[in-house]
Amino acid sequence: xxxxxxxxxxxxxxxxxxxxxxxxxxxxxxxxxxxxxxxxxxxxxxxxxxxxxxxxxxxxxxxxxxxxxxxxxxxxxxxxxxxxxxxxxxxxxxxxxxxxxxxxxxxxxxxxxxxxxxxxxxxxxxxxxxxxxxxxxxxxxxxxxxxxxxxxxxxxxxxxxxxxxxxxxxxxxxxxxxxxxxxxxxxxxxxxxxxxxxxxxxxxxxxxxxxxxxxxxxxxxxxxxxxxxxxxxxxxxxxxxxxxxxxxxxxxxxxxx
Amino acid sequence: xxxxxxxxxxxxxxxxxxxxxxxxxxxxxxxxxxxxxxxxxxxxxxxxxxxxxxxxxxxxxxxxxxxxxxxxxxxxxxxxxxxxxxxxxxxxxxxxxxxxxxxxxxxxxxxxxxxxxxxxxxxxxxxx
Numbered sequence: 001x002x003x004x005x006x007x008x009x010x011x012x013x014x015x016x017x018x019x020x021x022x023x024x025x026x027x028x029x030x031x032x033x034x035x036x037x038x039x040x041x042x043x044x045x046x047x048x049x050x051x052x053x054x055x056x057x058x059x060x061x062x063x064x065x066x067x068x069x070x071x072x073x074x075x076x077x078x079x080x081x082x083x084x085x086x087x088x089x090x091x092x093x094x095x096x097x098x099x100x101x102x103x104x105x106x107x108x109x110x111x112x113x114x115x116x117x118x119x120x121x122x123x124x125x126x127x128x129x130x131x132x133x134x135x136x137x138x139x140x141x142x143x144x145x146x147x148x149x150x151x152x153x154x155x156x157x158x159x160x161x162x163x164x165x166x167x168x169x170x171x172x173x174x175x176x177x178x179x180x181x182x183x184x185x186x187x188x189x190x191x192x193x194x195x196x197x198x199x200x201x202x203x204x205x206x207x208x209x210x211x212x213x214x215x216x217x218x219x220x221x222x223x224x225x226x227x228x229x230x231x232x233x234x235x236x237x238x239x240x241x242x243x244x245x246x247x248x249x250x251x252x253x254x255x256x257x
Numbered sequence: 258x259x260x261x262x263x264x265x266x267x268x269x270x271x272x273x274x275x276x277x278x279x280x281x282x283x284x285x286x287x288x289x290x291x292x293x294x295x296x297x298x299x300x301x302x303x304x305x306x307x308x309x310x311x312x313x314x315x316x317x318x319x320x321x322x323x324x325x326x327x328x329x330x331x332x333x334x335x336x337x338x339x340x341x342x343x344x345x346x347x348x349x350x351x352x353x354x355x356x357x358x359x360x361x362x363x364x365x366x367x368x369x370x371x372x373x374x375x376x377x378x379x380x381x382x383x384x385x
């Protein structure tokens with residue numbers, strides 16, 4: 001406690017040298033960010049400067065950030081472990097839609113009750129539609145891939161809380177979350193490789209105007225940003241739900257909290 | 258003195274949050290409380306970076322408005338977008354770290370049966 005107080009006092013004394021709050025000419029506001037503010041609309045066609053910097057000017061960093069989310073999801077699955085033989089036997093009747101057992105269509109008894117489940121069922125499509133809206137409007141309003149992906153993951157977690165974890169796992173099994181998280185990251189890196197194949201640099205979206213019909217180089221950048229945001233949203237959604245499923249059940253994936 | 262407090266208010270708040278987080282990480286015995294302290298520490302750093310992106314009392318969102326493409330873009334009218342971008346990355350990394358930390362805590366609980374650090378250390382030392 002004493003050490004923390006000493007550290008706090010020293011930091012307060014040192015912070016007197018920092019620029020005052022709201023200074024326009026502080027070093028953080030002076031060197032690079034005026035260039036971003038002035039040139040982002042002309043370069044990328046995206047009014048939202050944060051999305052333009054995140055996915056275009058600093059796109060390489062965002063790719064590795066998506067890789068960090070993917071690795072964290074894999075780490076959670078790997079640390080807590082899945083009983084693999086049991087999952088295989090359950091998943092083989094998961095994906096064919098024609099023989100639906102009548103007992104499977106009734107919701108299981110675990111979960112938060114009928115009222116909460118009914119409300120969650122009504123809310124779920126609205127929530128996912130809003131999440132897709134947030135992803136798609138990342139260019140013009142606050143939003144983008146991370147925000148929309150988190151809302152999508154939260155919609156799945158809502159079903160898991162309201163109706164029990166097996167109900168959510170029937171829709172988004174462990175295998176499916178792993179595939180989707182890898183697919184999102186591959187989409188991001190795939191856009192970068194596509195740019196290299198077309199003759200530009202890695203993640204230089206301008207050369208996408210060669211294959212997208214009727215776009216100039218600036219609009220091609222906006223479309224490239226859109227593609228990578230979709231990849232980010234896929235990975236974030238899959239990892240959010242996989243993390244919740246494994247943490248809430250302690251790796252067993254049989255029932256939630 | 259009062260001027261210095263109001264003009265450096267954000268730094269003082271960040272230092273207060275950081276001290277709370279650091280105290281929780283060091284001095285608390287329960288592992289969950291330590292992880293909560295780590296989350297508070299990360300939040301204080303994120304808030305610090307966001308607070309330095311403000312320019313003056315009436316700088317607006319870092320999203321260009323509708324008529325902005327026509328003339329010159331007034332740099333001082335928009336908040337600085339660069340710290341927002343860096344902090345998106347920081348928030349995501351923080352959430353990932355929190356998830357993996359909780360997974361490790363579940364394994365520790367299964368192995369030792371307790372989450373209090375002195376008891377866990379005693380069990381490890383007794384096993385040698």
